[in-house]
Amino acid sequence: MENARQVEAYMDPRSTVGGGVEDAYGEDRATEEQLVTPWTFSVASGYSLLRDPHHNKGLAFTEIERDAHYLRGLLPPVVLTQELQEKKLMHNLRKYEVPLQRYMSMMDLQERNERLFYKLLIDNVEELLPVVYTPTVGEACQKYGSIFRRPQGLYISLKEKGKILEVLKNWPEKTIQVIVVTDGERILGLGDLGCQGMGIPVGKLALYTALGGLRPSACLPITIDVGTNNEQLLNDDFYIGLRQKRARGQEYEDLLHEFMCAVKQQYGEKVLIQFEDFANHNAFDLLAKYSKTHLVFNDDIQGTASVVLAGLVAALKLVGGTLADHTYLFLGAGEAGTGIAELIALEMSRQTGTPIENSREKIWLVDSKGLIVSSRMESLQHFKKPWAHDHEPVNNLLDAVKAIKPTVLIGTSGVGKTFTQDVVEAMASFNEKPVILALSNPTTQSECTAEEAYTWSKGCAIFASGSPFDPVEYEGKIFVPGQANNAYIFPGFGLGLVISGAIRVHDEMLLAASEALAQQVTQENFDKGLIYPPFKTIRKISAHIAANVAAKAYELGLATRLPRPDNLVKYAESCMYTPAYRSYR
Numbered sequence: 097m098e099n100a101r102q103v104e105a106y107m108d109p110r111s112t113v114g115g116g117v118e119d120a121y122g123e124d125r126a127t128e129e130q131l132v133t134p135w136t137f138s139v140a141s142g143y144s145l146l147r148d149p150h151h152n153k154g155l156a157f158t159e160i161e162r163d164a165h166y167l168r169g170l171l172p173p174v175v176l177t178q179e180l181q182e183k184k185l186m187h188n189l190r191k192y193e194v195p196l197q198r199y200m201s202m203m204d205l206q207e208r209n210e211r212l213f214y215k216l217l218i219d220n221v222e223e224l225l226p227v228v229y230t231p232t233v234g235e236a237c238q239k240y241g242s243i244f245r246r247p248q249g250l251y252i253s254l255k256e257k258g259k260i261l262e263v264l265k266n267w268p269e270k271t272i273q274v275i276v277v278t279d280g281e282r283i284l285g286l287g288d289l290g291c292q293g294m295g296i297p298v299g300k301l302a303l304y305t306a307l308g309g310l311r312p313s314a315c316l317p318i319t320i321d322v323g324t325n326n327e328q329l330l331n332d333d334f335y336i337g338l339r340q341k342r343a344r345g346q347e348y349e350d351l352l353h354e355f356m357c358a359v360k361q362q363y364g365e366k367v368l369i370q371f372e373d374f375a376n377h378n379a380f381d382l383l384a385k386y387s388k389t390h391l392v393f394n395d396d397i398q399g400t401a402s403v404v405l406a407g408l409v410a411a412l413k414l415v416g417g418t419l420a421d422h423t424y425l426f427l428g429a430g431e432a433g434t435g436i437a438e439l440i441a442l443e444m445s446r447q448t449g450t451p452i453e454n455s456r457e458k459i460w461l462v463d464s465k466g467l468i469v470s471s472r473m474e475s476l477q478h479f480k481k482p483w484a485h486d487h488e489p490v491n492n493l494l495d496a497v498k499a500i501k502p503t504v505l506i507g508t509s510g511v512g513k514t515f516t517q518d519v520v521e522a523m524a525s526f527n528e529k530p531v532i533l534a535l536s537n538p539t540t541q542s543e544c545t546a547e548e549a550y551t552w553s554k555g556c557a558i559f560a561s562g563s564p565f566d567p568v569e570y571e572g573k574i575f576v577p578g579q580a581n582n583a584y585i586f587p588g589f590g591l592g593l594v595i596s597g598a599i600r601v602h603d604e605m606l607l608a609a610s611e612a613l614a615q616q617v618t619q620e621n622f623d624k625g626l627i628y629p630p631f632k633t634i635r636k637i638s639a640h641i642a643a644n645v646a647a648k649a650y651e652l653g654l655a656t657r658l659p660r661p662d663n664l665v666k667y668a669e670s671c672m673y674t675p676a677y678r679s680y681r
């Protein structure tokens with residue numbers, strides 16, 4: 097009687113649906129308002145095993161496993177091999193015509209059966225990279241609130257200030273080797289996507305595992321939510337982040353500092369923290385500040401630099417000369433642009449034995465206000481100042497191309513369609529083989545398409561882009577564009593740091609990674625005009641990059657994992673995660 101009265105008191109008069117203690121099946125003895133304990137088993141078996149993505153094998157559980165793990169009757173009788181599961185999933189995936197559907201299907205698979213997800217990604221890397229990574233991940237981030245099903249990483253917002261260590265402890269895995277963190281302010285070339293930038297750390301870490309062989313359980317995606325200045329998201333009912341303008345200044349710095357300290361406290365000195373898609377007004381400062389105390393790597397500044405330098409070194413085989421014989425012009429003078437420029441200058445100086453200031457004179461950058469020249473010095477952000485050379489002001493790209501006459505044109509502006517026909521034709525008018533790299537992502541932001549580059553240059557351009565383009569036929573010849581994307585570098589780079597137990601990142605490691613990548617371009621690739629090896633060999637490439645990076649860490653005295661293995665390539669390969677199913681006792 098007392099109980100019934102309580103129930104009545106608890107019932108929401110607006111509710112049209114019953115349940116709780118009145119439930120005919122007695123499944124749920126609590127009313128909706130009563131507190132309940134969300135208890136669960138800790139060892140996966142039976143039904144919970146099928147729902148544990150780390151151990152689930154779906155229809156591939158063997159008869160013996162079905163008996164031993166209480167799976168009888170929970171699965172239909174057939175037993176499939178992992179290969180057949182893969183075949184079926186690829187068949188289903190290919191039926192989707194909308195890229196976002198493929199993305200969601202892959203994310204569902206990752207949530208359901210992790211090993212199968214990685215098997216698909218590894219075996220079909222060229223087909224699936226554009227699905228889990230650029231360009232589709234860009235669209236996924238834009239629509240993240242609408243397609244959100246289950247959280248895939250850690251969200252640390254201003255609400256968690258003072259409690260970040262506790263938040264890290266909530267993550268189920270304790271041995272973390274790599275964190276990819278964003279604050280969502282510069283997601284690809286799509287701008288401020290706030291908390292919805294989470295798709296990027298998730299995607300990057302999927303590549304850490306698939307391309308670089310880091311264990312999935314050792315990877316942690318994190319989004320720091322300090323608000324967003326994207327009005328559309330702030331007004332979107334489905335937005336998943338804090339509904340406020342971005343915190344700046346001391347409030348931002350304090351949250352980031354708490355985060356950085358908590359990470360080191362929780363995971364130790366050797367956890368790699370990869371900064372991804374921060375806006376440049378924070379990215380350079382964070383990297384400078386924490387590179388002294390933490391193992392940090394900014395993918396947009398450093399990873400991109402390493403991949404582009406590798407492509408340029410390889411391109412020299414096609415265009416001739418040394419790095420120092422060329423003249424470089426960038427559209428975009430932010431993280432990617434100045435990061436690449438600095439590494440080219442560093443390598444040039446190393447090769448020629450001249451001071452870096454001299455090498456920088458071969459490199460020019462254009463930002464939204466025109467060519468970076470010394471008369472603009474006072475108003476330039478600190479990372480642009482080294483590139484302010486003596487020249488009269490030039491306020492658009494075409495005039496800059498005509499004035500500087502670069503042999504290499506690199507797009508890092510985040511703005512699509514900026515390499516116009518006039519620009520490409522100008523490049524082709526004074527270069528036999530102009531090198532044109534349109535690095536901005538996703539595809540919509542690419543400075544030009546592969547077809548435009550080849551057609552407007554009359555088939556002369558050596559072209560690569562940040563997001564993939566299909567081969568192009570021009571005057572009966574097939575041109576295969578390369579993909580100049582930091583995805584070539586960061587998985588192997590991170591593996592190299594992990595296997596050597598490195599405690600700091602050093603510029604020489606970026607050069608070592610770059611060198612390893614350039615060495616992987618074969619004559620067969622060059623014959624096709626490619627300056628990068630195909631992604632299908634990426635695990636081998638990653639092992640070589642890891643070995644070179646680890647060797648440099650040992651050489652610089654920054655490695656802690658001793659003794660140094662003799663054959664670092666073999667060692668790197670032996671450390672790589674493979675997604676084949678394990679047998680359960």
Ligand SMILES: NC(=O)C1=CN([C@@H]2O[C@H](COP(=O)(O)OP(=O)(O)OC[C@H]3O[C@@H](n4cnc5c(N)ncnc54)[C@H](OP(=O)(O)O)[C@@H]3O)[C@@H](O)[C@H]2O)C=CC1
Pocket residue numbers: 282283284285286375376395396397400403427428429430431432433462463464465507508509510511514535536537538541561562563580581582583
């Ligand atoms: N392929 C790859 O691996 C990578 C590609 N990227 C891509 O590069 C792009 C830029 O990234 P990031 O460097 O981090 O971004 P930043 O915001 O740091 O830099 C963008 C730069 O482009 C300039 N810019 C913007 N609009 C124009 C314009 N219309 N004309 C000329 N310059 C312009 C900006 O000028 P101002 O300073 O005056 O505002 C700024 O210097 C993104 O699309 C990103 O996806 C990034 C990393 C890796």
Ligand SMILES: CC(=O)C(=O)O
Pocket residue numbers: 230283284285373395396536537562581582583
């Ligand atoms: C590839 C990458 O890191 C970017 O576009 O930001």
Ligand SMILES: [Mg+2]
Pocket residue numbers: 284372373395396
């Ligand atoms: Mg990035």
